[in-house]
Each structure stands twice: as structure tokens, then as C-alpha cells.
Amino acid sequence: MDAMKKPLLLLFFSLVFPFSLTSSVRLTLREGSSLSVDKPGDTLVSKDGAFAAGFYPVGENAYCFAIWFSKPSCSIHNCTVVWMANRDHPVNGRSSKLSLRKNGDLVLIDADRTVVWATSTGSSSGSSVKLLQLLDTGNLVLRGTQNVVLWQSFDSPTDTLLPLQNFTRITPLVSSRSKNNFSSGYYRLYFDNDNLLRLLFDGPKITSVYWPDPWLNSWDAKRTSYNDSRVAMLDRYGNFTSSDDLKFLTSDYGAKVQRRLTVDYDGNVRVYSRSEGQEWSVSWQAKSDPCTIHGTCGPNSMCTYHPGEGRSCICALGYEREDLSDWTKGCKAKFNSFCDRKVETEFVELPHADFYGYDKGFFQNYTLEMCKKLCLDLCNCLGFQYKHTNCYPKLLLLNGQYSPGVDGGIHFRLPKSNLSYKLPRIEYAALQCPANEVLLPRTYVKRKESLAIKILLLFVGAIAGTEAIVVLTVWRFLHGTRPEKGGAHTDGYHAGPTGFRQFTYDELKKATRNFSEEIGRGSGGIVYKAVLSDCRVAAVKRLNEANQGENEFLAEVSTIGNLNHMNLIDMWGYCAEGKHRLLIYEFMEHGSLAENLSSPTELHWSKRFEIALGSARGLAYLHEECLEWVLHCDVKPQNILLDSTYQPKVADFGLSKILKRKGLKNSSFSRIRGTRGYMAPEWVYNMPITSKVDVYSYGIVLLELVTGRSPTGGGLANIGGGDENESKRLTSWVRERKRTEVPTRTWIKEIVDPRLTGEYDIRMVEVLVALALQCVEEDRDARPTMSQAVEMLLRYGDEDKGEMIAA
Numbered sequence: 066m067d068a069m070k071k072p073l074l075l076l077f078f079s080l081v082f083p084f085s086l087t088s089s090v091r092l093t094l095r096e097g098s099s100l101s102v103d104k105p106g107d108t109l110v111s112k113d114g115a116f117a118a119g120f121y122p123v124g125e126n127a128y129c130f131a132i133w134f135s136k137p138s139c140s141i142h143n144c145t146v147v148w149m150a151n152r153d154h155p156v157n158g159r160s161s162k163l164s165l166r167k168n169g170d171l172v173l174i175d176a177d178r179t180v181v182w183a184t185s186t187g188s189s190s191g192s193s194v195k196l197l198q199l200l201d202t203g204n205l206v207l208r209g210t211q212n213v214v215l216w217q218s219f220d221s222p223t224d225t226l227l228p229l230q231n232f233t234r235i236t237p238l239v240s241s242r243s244k245n246n247f248s249s250g251y252y253r254l255y256f257d258n259d260n261l262l263r264l265l266f267d268g269p270k271i272t273s274v275y276w277p278d279p280w281l282n283s284w285d286a287k288r289t290s291y292n293d294s295r296v297a298m299l300d301r302y303g304n305f306t307s308s309d310d311l312k313f314l315t316s317d318y319g320a321k322v323q324r325r326l327t328v329d330y331d332g333n334v335r336v337y338s339r340s341e342g343q344e345w346s347v348s349w350q351a352k353s354d355p356c357t358i359h360g361t362c363g364p365n366s367m368c369t370y371h372p373g374e375g376r377s378c379i380c381a382l383g384y385e386r387e388d389l390s391d392w393t394k395g396c397k398a399k400f401n402s403f404c405d406r407k408v409e410t411e412f413v414e415l416p417h418a419d420f421y422g423y424d425k426g427f428f429q430n431y432t433l434e435m436c437k438k439l440c441l442d443l444c445n446c447l448g449f450q451y452k453h454t455n456c457y458p459k460l461l462l463l464n465g466q467y468s469p470g471v472d473g474g475i476h477f478r479l480p481k482s483n484l485s486y487k488l489p490r491i492e493y494a495a496l497q498c499p500a501n502e503v504l505l506p507r508t509y510v511k512r513k514e515s516l517a518i519k520i521l522l523l524f525v526g527a528i529a530g531t532e533a534i535v536v537l538t539v540w541r542f543l544h545g546t547r548p549e550k551g552g553a554h555t556d557g558y559h560a561g562p563t564g565f566r567q568f569t570y571d572e573l574k575k576a577t578r579n580f581s582e583e584i585g586r587g588s589g590g591i592v593y594k595a596v597l598s599d600c601r602v603a604a605v606k607r608l609n610e611a612n613q614g615e616n617e618f619l620a621e622v623s624t625i626g627n628l629n630h631m632n633l634i635d636m637w638g639y640c641a642e643g644k645h646r647l648l649i650y651e652f653m654e655h656g657s658l659a660e661n662l663s664s665p666t667e668l669h670w671s672k673r674f675e676i677a678l679g680s681a682r683g684l685a686y687l688h689e690e691c692l693e694w695v696l697h698c699d700v701k702p703q704n705i706l707l708d709s710t711y712q713p714k715v716a717d718f719g720l721s722k723i724l725k726r727k728g729l730k731n732s733s734f735s736r737i738r739g740t741r742g743y744m745a746p747e748w749v750y751n752m753p754i755t756s757k758v759d760v761y762s763y764g765i766v767l768l769e770l771v772t773g774r775s776p777t778g779g780g781l782a783n784i785g786g787g788d789e790n791e792s793k794r795l796t797s798w799v800r801e802r803k804r805t806e807v808p809t810r811t812w813i814k815e816i817v818d819p820r821l822t823g824e825y826d827i828r829m830v831e832v833l834v835a836l837a838l839q840c841v842e843e844d845r846d847a848r849p850t851m852s853q854a855v856e857m858l859l860r861y862g863d864e865d866k867g868e869m870i871a872a
């Protein structure tokens with residue numbers, strides 16, 4: 066068959082029989098032939114069928130050439146991979162191939178014809194290459210004349226050592242990046258220069274050895290550094306021996322099973338065994354306490370381990386996550402360096418916590434007071450470990466551990482505060498979720514086509530095109546896509562909800578680990594933290610009352626699910642099963658404004674202004690730009706949530722509709738809603754309810770942002786005044802201060818939150834206070850609308866930022 070007809074024929078067949086796969090399993094690959102990514106099942110198998118080599122999917126349209134266990138048979142997504150040629154450079158899912166060239170080179174060619182990986186067997190050896198073969202041991206071997214081995218996969222392992230594979234000083238094992246990401250990770254098993262087999266964390270910034278325990282010398286670790294042959298091997302029966310005297314037998318020593326030794330992405334080395342019909346089980350591991358593995362939790366964070374839940378990380382007191390998708394980046398301080406500015410500091414002790422290494426010396430026979438003094442005298446001291454009269458001042462907080470087994474505690478050095486520092490919640494699921502997946506563009510090289518093929522392709526293209534148009538039209542028809550608003554982006558709108566869907570109760574039960582982690586209580590229900598099956602972190606609100614039919618509930622939920630604004634919390638879905646009613650929202654990393662206002666690390670002035678503006682925008686959208694009027698009716702700091710960049714998002718809107726508090730037709734609410742301290746007088750005097758009730762509550766929130774004082778208690782004791790209406794107390798206190806015949810600076814200084822330590826923009830405070838007082842007018846007609854409020858803030862926000870004053 067000539068070169069032109071063959072593709073034509075193939076094309077014809079794939080049109081007529083689109084689902085027939087041309088699967089070809091081979092025992093050898095001869096020179097001049099290749100394995101193609103386009104043909105699923107185009108693989109090389111070992112004689113006994115235990116191993117297969119071929120293209121393995123590692124991401125969307127991304128493939129690596131790999132070897133995997135093929136007995137028992139596995140579906141291509143769940144095979145156990147033991148080797149990869151191009152783990153760091155996946156190839157395209159179209160047109161890529163592995164070729165054994167006539168000159169003897171084994172090459173992996175991407176869709177754009179670049180060579181991604183190659184054995185340099187072509188030029189170097191005079192011996193001509195005969196064939197490529199996968200042995201029963203799992204070794205992929207390239208043989209030349211007289212069966213000499215020109216290249217073998219055993220000489221370039223990735224993260225796995227198979228039985229009988231030599232482990233040498235030039236073949237370290239490197240873990241993969243994560244469970245679903247096969248590219249090179251940070252953990253390395255290798256022979257060190259002193260001939261010892263070690264585990265190293267080799268991260269982007271720091272490297273450290275953690276096995277054998279770094280404080281032991283070789284003989285205490287039962288190793289020897291006097292044998293420089295640096296070889297190790299696991300035999301078929303589970304006997305591992307190394308030239309540094311490390312020896313072990315696996316727990317199932319002797320059994321005839323499949324085995325592999327793998328440096329896992331979590332930094333542990335494990336030997337796995339599998340007998341027929343079973344799952345892999347661990348028959349040996351290097352580290353029994355997973356928190357002694359370095360690097361998992363980056364700087365300023367601590368590893369914690371729970372036998373049932375697994376391992377997780379938490380930030381040290383006074384620190385917050387650096388990168389939400391990656392714990393290895395650790396946490397960053399929420400306060401300025403003690404070297405930049407002199408601040409009063411305090412020491413807060415966290416028992417059962419330790420950070421290994423990075424001490425500024427070791428001081429014996431010190432009292433706690435002496436140790437504190439020592440740390441205070443060093444501006445870069447971040448705290449100290451104090452144990453049995455020994456003092457270890459810390460200059461860096463690395464290799465942190467937090468577990469009941471840890472002896473002694475760490476004393477963190479933190480800016481002095483009246484409020485207590487709290488340990489954040491532990492999220493066990495967080496470490497198991499992968500970072501983003503690789504996605505390769507779906508493009509591939511076009512061959513030079515003959516005219517006949519071009520015509521055929523045109524024909525196929527026409528059919529496909531028509532199909533696409535039909536599909537699109539039907540889709541539009543079914544989904545009633547509305548035209549987009551012009552210039553929408555600048556106003557903070559974004560595309561309609563994409564992932565809004567129904568969840569099953571079981572799914573949510575699993576995602577919230579049986580509703581175990583409560584993160585808040587709001588009107589109508591309790592909120593739990595959840596990790597969805599696609600690894601998104603969510604907040605699940607479980608509604609108390611289910612006094613509403615399923616259809617009605619769905620109608621309300623989908624209305625709310627359709628509201629989209631960057632200052633409104635995103636609803637991802639709902640669950641309505643039997644008596645259960647749940648709502649699934651995006652999770653806000655920094656919690657509520659209320660939590661932030663009561664935390665010792667200050668919300669900086671610029672953040673506060675952003676929060677004031679953003680929440681006004683969200684409310685304005687609810688009031689004026691929605692197709693239907695949505696009153697919030699419960700605006701308060703607990704319902705303003707902050708994302709990772711402190712952008713505010715209004716939460717819990719529309720709940721009055723879902724909870725079916727009767728008759729939301731402007732005036733006739735049957736029950737008083739809202740929260741003490743934030744309620745407009747209309748509620749009390751039974752007056753018509755309009756959007757101005759939200760404006761009133763917003764005004765109180767502004768006052769709270771500026772003064773740091775809650776209208777419902779706390780810091781208000783020193784204000785005095787009647788106790789009839791709490792919001793009035795805060796309001797009249799601010800009004801009084803303002804009225805006093807003193808220069809602006811004085812009254813502002815009196816009311817502004819002392820936690821701002823004098824760092825604020827005096828003009829903006831004036832603007833915020835003026836707006837707030839206007840919002841809390843008794844007469845609702847004297848209050849601005851939310852969009853007028855936005856305008857006022859924008860006007861002043863754009864002007865010169867005024868002068869910063871520092872007290």
C-alpha cells in the first residue's frame with residue numbers, strides 16, 4: 066500500500082467505525098518502528114505480562130512514556146507506574162511517538178516533532194541496535210548485536226526501585242510531585258558523599274536531610290560510612306541490603322508477591338507488596354512518624370499528625386498561609402519584622418511544639434526570664450524553645466512539628482496585644498489535594514496532505530461544523546443564555562455560574578467529614594468546612610428549618626445561585642433531600658470581618674477602606690442591579706467574609722427568601738429579622754421595610770470598621786450611655802466626639818481603633834465617619850442608597866490619599 070492510500074483508508078475506517086481501537090500489544094520493538102500515542106493500547110509488554118510500557122496519561126491531553134504493572138490488569142488511569150522517560154516534559158496526546166530509529170537512538174518525539182527525550186545509543190556505539198524489549202523484571206532494555214545491553218531503564222530510575230534493580234550512587238530516586246502529578250518532586254533517596262544512604266528534602270529554597278535522624282552519627286544510626294561501593298538492592302523475597310549496612314526484611318519476607326520500593330510524594334520511602342487479587346500494602350517504611358519528614362509544611366508552619374486523619378500543616382501563631390494551594394510555601398507573618406520598627410512584644414507559649422534547627426546557639430542552665438531577655442535582645446529572634454532549663458532562640462521557624470509527643474514548647478515572639486492569639490483550625494484533607502493539572506494545547510503538526518485528503522477533510526469539517534452549530538443552537542435554546550452586559554468587567558461582574566449544581570447528602574456528609582468542623586453559626590443554620598471531591602474547599606450551610614417544599618426551595622436557590630458579583634459570595638450548589646436543606650458556598654480564607662476585627666493582628670487601614678467599598682458595592686448590586694430586589698436584612702461583620710487578598714464578599718443574602726420568612730413584599734415581614742445592634746429603627750417601630758434597612762446596618766458596620774468597637778458589647782464599656790438600643794450608643798458616642806469643639810485631629814484620634822497604632826488616612830476617616838453617620842439617620846429618607854454610598858467612597862478614594870499621620 067502506498068503512503069497516500071494508507072492514511073486515506075484509515076480515515077475512512079475511523080469515520081465508519083469511530084470507536085474501533087486499533088490496539089496492538091507487542092513483545093519487541095524493532096529498529097525503524099515506533100509506538101504511537103494515537104493508538105490506545107499500543108504497548109510493549111513483558112513476556113509474562115506483568116509489566117507494560119507505553120504512553121500514560123498524566124494530565125489533560127498530556128502523556129509520558131512509562132512502564133507500569135499490568136497484571137492484574139488496570140484501566141489506564143489507575144495503573145501503578147514504576148518508571149517514566151519524560152516525567153518533567155509530557156508530550157501531546159496527538160501525534161507523539163516513541164521511535165527506535167535506524168541509527169540506534171530511542172527517541173520520544175512530541176507532536177511538534179521536537180525530541181523530548183532520547184537514549185544516546187545511536188552515535189556512541191558501533192554495535193548496531195537490534196531491538197527494544199521489556200523484561201519480566203520490569204526493565205526496559207535496548208539490545209544490540211550479541212545481545213549486549215546498550216541502554217536499560219533500570220539505570221535511570223524515577224521514584225521506584227524494583228526487585229533486582231541495582232541502586233547505586235549515580236541513580237538516586239526522586240519522588241513525584243504529588244499523588245496526581247508525576248513530575249519530579251522534592252524528596253530524594255541517595256548515597257551521600259560519606260557513603261550513607263539518606264533521604265533529603267531538596268526544596269525550592271531550603272534543603273535538609275531527615276533520614277537517618279540528622280542528630281545521630283552514623284554508628285548510632287547503625288550504619289557505616291567505611292564501604293564506598295555505594296550499592297543497594299531489594300531482592301525478590303523482600304530482603305534489602307545496602308553497602309552502608311542498612312539491612313531490613315519486609316514484613317512479608319519470603320512470600321512470592323509483586324514488590325516495589327518507592328520514594329513517595331510525601332517524603333517517606335516504602336516497600337509495597339501485592340499478592341494476586343489484593344491491593345498494594347506497605348511492608349516496610351523508613352519513617353514511622355510522618356511529621357519528622359522535612360519540607361511538607363514550609364517556613365513558619367507546623368506539621369501535625371492524626372492516625373485516623375493523616376498529616377496536615379498549621380500556621381504558627383501570628384502567621385497566615387502564603388499560598389493556598391501549596392503548603393510547602395508555608396506561612397508568612399501577619400506583623401512587621403521586629404527589626405524594622407520597635408514594637409512592644411510578648412511571648413506566647415504553644416506547648417508540644419518544636420521547630421528543628423536554625424538556633425542562635427544553645428544556652429544551658431537558663432531561666433525562662435533569661436531566655437526571654439536573650440531573644441528580645443536579638444531583633445531577628447522569632448521565639449525560642451525552652452526545655453529542661455535549656456534555651457534555644459530561633460532565627461527561622463523551619464521543620465515545625467506540633468504533636469502531643471513533642472517534649473517542651475515553643476514561645477513565639479509576637480506584637481503585644483490585648484486579644485489572645487489563637488491556633489488556626491487543622492485541615493486534614495488539604496494535603497491530599499493536588500495542585501493544578503497540566504493541560505497541553507490540543508494542537509499537532511499537520512502533514513502535507515494530498516488533494517484527495519484535503520477534500521475529504523473539508524467534507525468531514527463541514528459535517529463537524531454543522532453539528533457544532535446545531536449543538537450550540539440547541540444549547541442556547543435549552544439554557545436561555547442572555548446577552549452579556551457591555552463593559553461589565555470593570556464593574557466587578559463576571560460570567561454566570563459555571564459549576565452550580567445539586568449535591569447529594571452523602572457527598573456532603575463525606576466532604577464535611579460528617580459535619581465535624583464547624584466554622585460559623587449564622588441565621589438559619591450552622592456552617593461547616595468541606596473539601597469537595599474535586600478538591601475545592603467549600604463552606605456548607607446546613608439550614609435548620611426545612612419548612613419549604615423542594616420545588617419552592619429550588620426556585621429560590623437558583624435565583625440566588627445566579628447572582629454574580631465579585632463582592633458577593635459565590636454559591637456553588639445546594640442539596641435538598643428529604644428534610645435536609647444545605648447550601649454550598651465558596652470558602653473564604655480569611656473568615657469574617659467580625660473575626661478579623663477581634664484578632665490582634667491589625668487590619669491595616671487600606672484594607673479597611675477596601676472592605677468598606679467592596680461591601681457597599683456588593684449591597685448596591687443586590688439592591689439595584691438585580692432583576693429582583695434582594696434585601697439582605699442582616700448586614701453585619703459576621704456576614705462580610707474576606708478572601709485570601711482581603712477582598713470582602715457579602716454572604717447570607719437571599720436567606721430570608723430561602724428560609725421563607727413570610728411575605729417578602731417590601732413591608733410586611735412577620736418577624737423581626739436582623740441582629741441586635743445592627744437593626745434599623747423601622748423594625749422596632751413596625752414601619753415599612755425597604756432597602757434602607759440594609760443601609761442603616763451598613764452604617765453601623767462602617768463605624769465598627771473605624772472604631773474597632775462592636776455595637777453589641779466588648780470594647781464599649783468605657784463609652785457609657787443608655788442601654789436601650791446598642792446601635793444608638795455607638796452612634797451617639799461618635800456623634801458626640803465629632804461635635805465637640807476641638808480640632809478634627811483630636812476627635813478622630815479619640816475614636817479611631819487603637820489597633821491601627823496611629824497609621825491611618827485622616828481624610829478617609831472623616832469620609833467614612835460622615836458616610837456612616839448619614840447611613841444611620843433615624844429618618845430612612847435621609848439615608849443614601851447603597852450606590853450613592855459607593856460613589857461617595859469612590860470620589861474620596863480617588864482623590865489624593867491625604868496625609869498619613871503617625872501618632
Ligand SMILES: *[C@@H]1O[C@H](CO)[C@@H](O)[C@H](O)[C@H]1NC(C)=O
Nearest residue numbers: 137138139140142143144145
Ligand atoms: C482500576 O479501575 C478499574 C475500573 O475503574 C477497576 O476495575 C480496577 O480494579 C482498578 N485497578 C486497580 C489496580 O486499582
Ligand SMILES: *[C@@H]1O[C@H](CO)[C@@H](O)[C@H](O)[C@H]1NC(C)=O
Nearest residue numbers: 204217219220229230231232
Ligand atoms: C547489578 O550489578 C551487578 C554487579 O555490578 C551486575 O552484575 C548486574 O548485572 C547488575 N544488574 C542489573 C540489572 O543491571
Ligand SMILES: *[C@@H]1O[C@H](CO)[C@@H](O)[C@H](O)[C@H]1NC(C)=O
Nearest residue numbers: 300302304305306312314318
Ligand atoms: C539478605 O541478603 C543478604 C545479602 O545478599 C544476605 O547476606 C542475607 O543472608 C539475606 N538475609 C536473609 C534473611 O536471607
Ligand SMILES: *[C@@H]1O[C@H](CO)[C@@H](O)[C@H](O)[C@H]1NC(C)=O
Nearest residue numbers: 292293294296306307308309
Ligand atoms: C561493601 O558492600 C558490598 C555490598 O554490600 C559488599 O559486597 C562488600 O563486601 C563490602 N565491602 C566491605 C569492605 O565491607
Ligand SMILES: *[C@@H]1O[C@H](CO)[C@@H](O)[C@H](O)[C@H]1NC(C)=O
Nearest residue numbers: 428429430431432453454455
Ligand atoms: C546551674 O546554675 C546553678 C546556679 O547558678 C549552679 O549551681 C549549677 O551548677 C548550674 N548547673 C550547670 C549544669 O551549669
Ligand SMILES: *[C@@H]1O[C@H](CO)[C@@H](O)[C@H](O)[C@H]1NC(C)=O
Nearest residue numbers: 482483484780818819820821
Ligand atoms: C489594652 O488594655 C489596656 C488596659 O486594660 C488599655 O489601657 C489599652 O487601651 C488596651 N489596648 C487596646 C489596643 O485595646
Ligand SMILES: *[C@@H]1O[C@H](CO)[C@@H](O)[C@H](O)[C@H]1NC(C)=O
Nearest residue numbers: 123124242246248501502503
Ligand atoms: C506538576 O507540578 C509542577 C510543579 O509544581 C508543575 O509545573 C506541573 O505543571 C505539574 N504537572 C501536572 C501534570 O500537574
